[in-house]
Amino acid sequence: MSRPLNDHDAIRTQLMDAAEDMVRARGAINLSLSEVAAACGMSQSSFYRYFASKEAFFEAIAGRWFEELNQIMEEVVASDLPPREKLYEFFARRVAIKRARFEADPVLFKANMDLGEEHWEVIRGYVDLADHYMAVILGEAMAEGYFPGYDLDHVVSLTNLIVQPFCNPFVMMDMIRTATPENLRIVINTLFDGLVARQTAVADGANVTPLRAIS
């Protein structure tokens, strides 16, 4: 088998592609590095010239998966959109990519999600990074007077609760018909217009005149 031995990155890519083929064909469980190496015509000890450890290999695979998604988050956060639009773009642009990946190859998508669950210690950093960027956007919204009565951590938790079908890939797959960009916009608008501390209502559990009836 011919391979560009002088190109370290090309071989790394080739090994990751081979792993992807195996995950697609057999699922995520018990992916074997020696089989990945063999598929590229190399021994397991040669494999370690390209990835220092099994963990480094999965980190590189995850890095490839998240590269475009992270770039979107950075761009959206750095943009001068108003916070409401930023939050919409933050989810809409990434869910569009995830959905396209799912539709292009549902089996591979599902297997990659299982791979992520199996290597949660690698994925966790990406999830924390997304929470960090989301907190930046929600903090900007709070500086403009949104979500009065709530602290930032709570707003981050509440936002994560209501946007699950637009960020959790397992829920996205289940709700592919209703988790549309139009409905995401409505959910974000509902959050921005409706998340206002109503301490009396929480305390006594009574119904309260809706805000719009007052306006």
Place this chain on the structure above:
Amino acid sequence: MSRPLNDHDAIRTQLMDAAEDMVRARGAINLSLSEVAAACGMSQSSFYRYFASKEAFFEAIAGRWFEELNQIMEEVVASDLPPREKLYEFFARRVAIKRARFEADPVLFKANMDLGEEHWEVIRGYVDLADHYMAVILGEAMAEGYFPGYDLDHVVSLTNLIVQPFCNPFVMMDMIRTATPENLRIVINTLFDGLVARQTAVADGANVTPLRAIS
């Protein structure tokens, strides 16, 4: 093995309990009726005296799982609470039971969820029933002026999107720390206060003065 041969229902219960033990021990995949029968000291042909088919057996197991949950839905819908409180109780009371079942035996809970995924044709009717009851409550809310500009089907879809961590057991398990009764109340309030059609905002994508700034 002694069994109350004169008690048809008791033997049905015994067979369902045996199935539950097997699902707990080995997961939901490929549950074998002959093994369930053997665990209760009977042949597979005797088994069919108690359940007409494999499908009837799974329907009975699902019926047992959903009995209390369906009763809650009926009670809440029939109550004279205001719609906002009804919707809160509709989710809060059922998620409390699901959470208690999960915490009592996480392995069994997860295995039962997998069993449900495997027999989705049985579960589907229960999910549709829950949607029906939810639509009744949301329709009452609309009759009081909530969710202006939306039709009932759309409000049902949107509600399902934002309450996933409080009704989808897989999401509930993932978000057990933040899917609290307090946060459910906030999510329901956010829906009731914030879901108002904002056609200009949707059309031009511009930021819009929040409603509370007008009030």
